[in-house]
Amino acid sequence: MNPAQYVWLIAFLPALSFLVNILFGHxxxxxxxxxxxxxxxxVMAVATLLATGALIQTQRxxxxxxxxxxxxxxxxxxxxxFPLEAQLRSATxxxxxxxxxxxxxAELHHAEDELHHLEELAQIRHxxxxxxxxxxxxxxxxxxxxxxPIGVYIxxxxxxxxxxxxxxxxxxxxxxxxxxxxxxxxxxxFAYISLFSSAMLAMVMSRNLFHVLFFxxxxxxxxxxxxxxxxxxxxxxxxxxxxxxxxxxADIGLLVGLFWIYKVFGTLDIPRLTELAPQVLxxxxxxxxxxxxxxxxxxxxxSAQFPLHVWLLDAMEGPTxxxxxxxxxxxxxxxxxxxxxxxxxxxxxxxxGxxxxxxAITALFAALLAPAFTDIKKxxxxxxxxxxxxxxxxxxxxxxxxxxxxxxxxxxxxxxLFLCSGSMIHGSGTQDIFKMDNLAKYMPSTRWTFIIGGxxxxxxxxxxxxxxxxxILLSLKHAASDNAGYGVLLLMAYAASFLTALYITxxxxxxxEKPSEASPWDEAAWNQADFAELNMTKADLEADAxxxxxxxxxxxxxxxxxxxxxxxxxxxxxxxxxxxxxxxxGNAFQSFIYKGSAPHIETIAAQIPGFIIGTxxxxxxxxxxxxxxxxxxxxITMPKQITQLLHKRFYIDELxxxxxxxxxxxxxxxxxxxxxxxxxxxxxxxxxGAGFTGNILKRVQTGRLxxxxxxxxxxxxxxxxxxxxxxxxxxGGGH
Amino acid sequence: xxxxxxxxxxxxxxxAIGLYxxxxxxxxxxxxxxVEIMLNxxxxxxxxxxxxxxxxxxxLFALFIIAIAAAEVGVxxxxxLNIFKHTDRVTGEVLMELKE
Numbered sequence: 058m059n060p061a062q063y064v065w066l067i068a069f070l071p072a073l074s075f076l077v078n079i080l081f082g083h084x085x086x087x088x089x090x091x092x093x094x095x096x097x098x099x100v101m102a103v104a105t106l107l108a109t110g111a112l113i114q115t116q117r118x119x120x121x122x123x124x125x126x127x128x129x130x131x132x133x134x135x136x137x138x139f140p141l142e143a144q145l146r147s148a149t150x151x152x153x154x155x156x157x158x159x160x161x162x163a164e165l166h167h168a169e170d171e172l173h174h175l176e177e178l179a180q181i182r183h184x185x186x187x188x189x190x191x192x193x194x195x196x197x198x199x200x201x202x203x204x205x206p207i208g209v210y211i212x213x214x215x216x217x218x219x220x221x222x223x224x225x226x227x228x229x230x231x232x233x234x235x236x237x238x239x240x241x242x243x244x245x246x247f248a249y250i251s252l253f254s255s256a257m258l259a260m261v262m263s264r265n266l267f268h269v270l271f272f273x274x275x276x277x278x279x280x281x282x283x284x285x286x287x288x289x290x291x292x293x294x295x296x297x298x299x300x301x302x303x304x305x306x307a308d309i310g311l312l313v314g315l316f317w318i319y320k321v322f323g324t325l326d327i328p329r330l331t332e333l334a335p336q337v338l339x340x341x342x343x344x345x346x347x348x349x350x351x352x353x354x355x356x357x358x359x360s361a362q363f364p365l366h367v368w369l370l371d372a373m374e375g376p377t378x379x380x381x382x383x384x385x386x387x388x389x390x391x392x393x394x395x396x397x398x399x400x401x402x403x404x405x406x407x408x409x410g411x412x413x414x415x416x417a418i419t420a421l422f423a424a425l426l427a428p429a430f431t432d433i434k435k436x437x438x439x440x441x442x443x444x445x446x447x448x449x450x451x452x453x454x455x456x457x458x459x460x461x462x463x464x465x466x467x468x469x470x471x472x473x474l475f476l477c478s479g480s481m482i483h484g485s486g487t488q489d490i491f492k493m494d495n496l497a498k499y500m501p502s503t504r505w506t507f508i509i510g511g512x513x514x515x516x517x518x519x520x521x522x523x524x525x526x527x528x529i530l531l532s533l534k535h536a537a538s539d540n541a542g543y544g545v546l547l548l549m550a551y552a553a554s555f556l557t558a559l560y561i562t563x564x565x566x567x568x569x570e571k572p573s574e575a576s577p578w579d580e581a582a583w584n585q586a587d588f589a590e591l592n593m594t595k596a597d598l599e600a601d602a603x604x605x606x607x608x609x610x611x612x613x614x615x616x617x618x619x620x621x622x623x624x625x626x627x628x629x630x631x632x633x634x635x636x637x638x639x640x641x642x643g644n645a646f647q648s649f650i651y652k653g654s655a656p657h658i659e660t661i662a663a664q665i666p667g668f669i670i671g672t673x674x675x676x677x678x679x680x681x682x683x684x685x686x687x688x689x690x691x692x693i694t695m696p697k698q699i700t701q702l703l704h705k706r707f708y709i710d711e712l713x714x715x716x717x718x719x720x721x722x723x724x725x726x727x728x729x730x731x732x733x734x735x736x737x738x739x740x741x742x743x744x745x746g747a748g749f750t751g752n753i754l755k756r757v758q759t760g761r762l763x764x765x766x767x768x769x770x771x772x773x774x775x776x777x778x779x780x781x782x783x784x785x786x787x788x789g790g791g792h
Numbered sequence: 793x794x795x796x797x798x799x800x801x802x803x804x805x806x807x808a809i810g811l812y813x814x815x816x817x818x819x820x821x822x823x824x825x826x827v828e829i830m831l832n833x834x835x836x837x838x839x840x841x842x843x844x845x846x847x848x849x850x851x852l853f854a855l856f857i858i859a860i861a862a863a864e865v866g867v868x869x870x871x872x873l874n875i876f877k878h879t880d881r882v883t884g885e886v887l888m889e890l891k892e
Contacts, residue, residue, distance in 0.1 A: 762823070762884030766814050 060111040060211050061192040067104045067111070067219060068259035071226075074100040075252035082244020093244045094234045097251045101227040104258070108219040115216035118185035122648045126179035133168075133175055141165045142339060149340040189213075191264060191328065203324070210264030210327055213649050214461060218261040218394065221465050224630070225386035225472045226254035228623040232476050233378040235619035236483060246286060250382060253279040257387040261394060266315055266325040269398070273311065273359070273391055277304050280388050284375040296371035303368040307358020311395070314351030317344070318402070331401045338405035345406030352399050353412055360392030360445045363419040367710055369442055373434045377479035380434060384441040385472035393448045393464050400457045410542065413453025413533075417546040417553075420446030422707070424556035428563055429703035432488045433478045436564050440514065441471055443553055447529055450550055454543060456532025458647050462638050463529055465646075466521035469634055470513035473627035474561075477507040480616045480624065481568060490568040500615045504569050506624040511565050513631045515558035516675045518668070521635025526554065527671050528638065528647075531664065551674055558678025566686045640664055799840035807833035820875070820882045824868050831861050 074097040077085070085093040145161045177183070189212035198204030211219075230250065237246050256279060260272035278301075285297030319325055321344060322333055338345040356362070361369035369389075373380055383389060396403065396412070403409055423443035430436050444467050451460030478488075480503040485493045496504060513520035516527070530550060537543035615621070638646030705711065806829055813826025835854050842850025872882050879886050 760887055762820075762887060763815065763818075766823075770811055770815060 059187060059190055060114050060216070061190040061209050063107060064111050064190075064209050064211055064219065064262050067107045067223060068255050068262065070100045070104050071097070071251040071255035071258070075248045075255065078244045078248035078251065082248060086244065090238070090243075091234055094230075094237075094247050097247045098227070098230045098234060100251070101223065101230045101254065104254075105220075105223040105227045108216075108223040108258075111211060112216045112220040115188075115190070115211060115213055116649060118188040118190070119213050119649060120180040120184040120188075121182045122179050122651065123181050124644070124648070126175075127648070127651070130172065130175045130179050133172060138165075138168050138172060141168055142335075145339055146342055189215075189328070193264070205265060205267050205325070207268065208264045209262045211262060213651075214397065215261055217461070217465060217646075217650065218390075219258060221468050222254065222257050222261060222386045222390070225468050225627070226250075226257075226382065228626055229378050229382050229386070229472065229476070230254075231619050232381075232479065232623040233376075235617050236378055236479055237376065242286070246283075246376070249279055249283050249286070250379065253283065253382060253387055257391065260391060264327050266318065266327060266330070266398075269327075269395065270311060270315060273355075273395075274308070276388055276391060277301065277308070280304075280372070280383055283379040283383075284372045286376055286379065287374065290374070292371075293374040296368075296374040300368040300372050303365055304358045307355050307365055310351040310354030310358075314348050314355065317348050317351065321348075327398060334401040334405060338402065342406050345402055345404075346408045347406070349399070349403040349406045349408035350411070352395060352403075353408060353415075356392030356396050356449075357415065358392075359395075360389045360449070361442050362392075362415055362445065362449060363422055364709060366419065366423070366442050367713060370435060370438050373432070373438055377434065377475060377482060380438070381472045381475035381479065384438070384475055385468040389441060389445055390464055390468060393445065393452070393460060396449070396452050397457050397461050397464075400452070403452075404455075409453045409455065410540075411453070413450050413536075413543065413546055416446045416449025416451075416453055417549040418446070419443065420450060420553040421549045421556075422446075424553040424560065426703055426707075427560040428556065429700065431491050433481060433490050433493075433564060433568060434475075434488055436490070436560060437471070437474055437478055440474075440557065440561065443557060444471065444514070446553070447526060447550065450546060451529035451532055454529070454532040454536040454546070456529060456535075458650050459525065459528035459532045461650060462646055463522075463525035466513070466525040466631070466635050466638075469627055469630040470510045470520070470522055473506060473510035473624065473631055474514065476620070476624055476627065477503050477510060480620050481507075483616050483620070490564055493568040495572050496569045502615060502621040502624060506621075506628040507565060507569070509628040509631055511561040513635070514561050515679060516554055516671055517558075517679075518672055519632070519636060519639070519641075521631045521633075523671060523675070524635040524639045527664070527667055530554075530671065531667055534667070551670075554671070554674045555678045555681075558675045559682045562679045562682035563686050566682065570687065796840060796844045799836055803833040803836040803840070806830075806836065818883045818885075820872050820884060821869075823884070824865065824872075828861065828865070831857060 193208035196207040256272045256275035281301040427439035448460045513522040516523045810830030838850040
């Protein structure tokens with residue numbers, strides 16, 4: 058069966074499980090506390106199976122490439138096609154003669170034919186007839202207008218994303234079954250995360266950018282609800298509002314970008330846009346740049362890039378499985394997905410350099426902050442921001458496949474790390490790594506899976522993160538050979554990699570290997586300043602502890618099978634997925650995703666220097682962390698100003714308050730007066746008037762039915778006589 | 793041969809009977825029955841006009857009125873039943889107590 062016919066079920070089933078859980082969740086609980094939860098796990102399992110089927114079928118239908126011949130294709134693209142495109146672009150901009158333009162266009166056309174020929178030669182197996190899988194239903198079409206057709210588009214990229222998202226979401230569902238036990242709104246939680254997964258899956262399979270926007274916004278709402286799941290806490294309320302407002306601000310970019318795309322192309326259909334982009338935008342790189350930047354603004358917000366990263370740290374107010382979901386499979390992945398989908402448009406403009414620069418700034422900046430925090434979830438949050446920066450570096454350095462590869466591997470190891478942190482919090486009763494007491498002794502499964510996730514994040518051979526990060530650095534190196542600016546970004550990326558290895562090792566050592574500095578709930582150990590900053594009171598904290606099922610005075614303990622099973626599965630994914638994209642397995646991942654835009658496929662020999670540098674940096678980071686935190690050989694105390702700067706996150710939140718929130722609040726004071734006095738006054742006056750006339754007229758309402766009937770009858774008779782007299786008079790006049 | 797006027801006169805008579813009932817009856821059920829008679833008078837007008845003008849719209853209106861009259865009787869009787877439960881009477885005066 059054609060996957061296009063059944064993939065909709067992958068998104069539809071979790072949406073159904075949302076409805077059942079939200080409407081009948083508490084009734085279902087009568088058949089056992091976890092009935093609704095297990096139902097949504099089962100539904101996600103079915104969705105994952107369907108996604109696996111779609112992935113296998115896509116893999117069967119997709120072309121396979123001969124690597125050596127593919128190198129010829131890429132070489133031809135770089136040496137002949139791209140210069141011709143550049144020539145045409147500059148000729149158009151300089152207003153060259155028409156016949157000169159036609160000449161270049163003809164040449165370009167010829168080169169494209171040649172490219173197609175080369176591509177066909179490079180295919181060991183040609184793609185199937187109906188590849189990539191599509192379906193289309195008319196929607197909102199009126200009188201000959203196309204409307205916005207609804208349908209799915211399953212190319213290798215979408216199939217890969219469907220598989221990754223559904224699998225990671227399934228494991229997070231399974232994890233939550235145990236983790237959220239005892240919560241008042243247990244069914245509601247499962248309803249929310251089901252709809253969250255459903256929206257992400259639907260977005261990934263949509264063929265129309267309008268529906269991408271639609272599901273993008275559904276995710277925005279779900280993240281709002283989930284971040285504020287513990288809505289009784291003031292800090293959670295603030296975090297949910299912040300996340301929603303910041304991402305909505307960025308979404309304006311997406312909306313305007315889509316309007317512009319529709320104006321230029323007359324369609325929002327992804328396959329058609331991909332096809333048309335080079336022809337339509339070739340002569341107008343300015344428009345391509347502008348559209349690219351607008352879409353990038355949306356991605357900055359959704360994927361928490363500098364300077365709109367501020368919401369992500371506060372989003373840690375949500376329950377830990379939600380953090381895992383937001384940070385791995387959904388939400389932040391959506392921004393990268395959008396960029397990768399819009400890549401054919403981005404390629405035509407000049408926004409890529411900017412994207413790479415923002416990515417590099419974010420990657421380095423977040424990696425600098427991560428070692429300054431002691432809350433395990435916040436360390437991982439900064440780590441996500443930093444890793445997303447790497448993905449945008451990849452996108453901006455002409456390696457969108459590398460970015461997608463990193464997106465997928467990151468989803469596995471970051472979900473793993475977050476679920477580990479959940480398990481650590483569950484077992485030990487605190488989020489502060491300094492208060493976690495020698496967890497290695499008590500939580501073996503969590504420890505080993507954390508090590509796998511951490512090594513993957515740090516980029517150590519042969520774990521997933523190594524291969525994908527290496528691929529990004531490779532694209533960056535290629536880009537740097539043409540443009541010195543990318544060289545600077547490469548150095549920043551190296552620095553960020555070093556810090557990544559350092560902060561994750563620090564977190565591991567302090568949480569797992571060292572005894573705690575104080576018992577978690579020791580009054581004296583409270584850092585008053587921290588709580589003041591968070592607007593938290595002791596009562597809040599205790600509520601917090603209850604939410605996370607902290608057993609305040611028990612020793613740490615290993616979590617149950619739901620949690621460890623999800624951890625080990627993700628750990629397996631963190632190893633296998635990376636190997637699929639490694640040269641050891643012939644870059645299977647990259648050539649699967651490949652569709653006519655250069656991946657830098659190299660022989661193993663050419664990649665070895667990169668491997669050595671990457672590994673060296675990772676080990677340098679790990680060793681530094683070991684020396685600093687394990688051995689106590691070196692004891693560095695940071696100057697107070699620097700720690701203060703890091704704890705305040707470079708004062709970026711304060712800047713937002715100073716320059717946006719406070720001026721807006723001031724601006725609203727006079728408008729609030731107008732609203733309260735003038736507008737509300739007018740409305741009150743009208744209401745008063747209605748009441749006044751009503752008071753006068755109510756005397757007529759005697760309540761005596763017979764009187765009403767007589768009045769009606771008399772009035773009707775009077776009307777009748779009046780009409781009769783009028784028409785008689787009229788007839789008389791007519792004669 | 794029946795002409796349009798025959799029907800109109802029949803309808804007018806029925807309407808007058810109904811109106812008389814509404815004006816003189818004290819019992820709410822009686823008033824409701826009288827209202828139904830008036831409605832049926834209008835129905836006859838519609839159907840007759842439709843037949844003589846050869847335009848099916850009148851028939852359609854008649855169908856609508858029948859359906860809505862059925863619903864209206866249901867609602868009306870339910871209200872009367874409740875009034876009866878509260879006051880043991882079903883006369884128009886009872887409703888005066890609803891005022892303010």
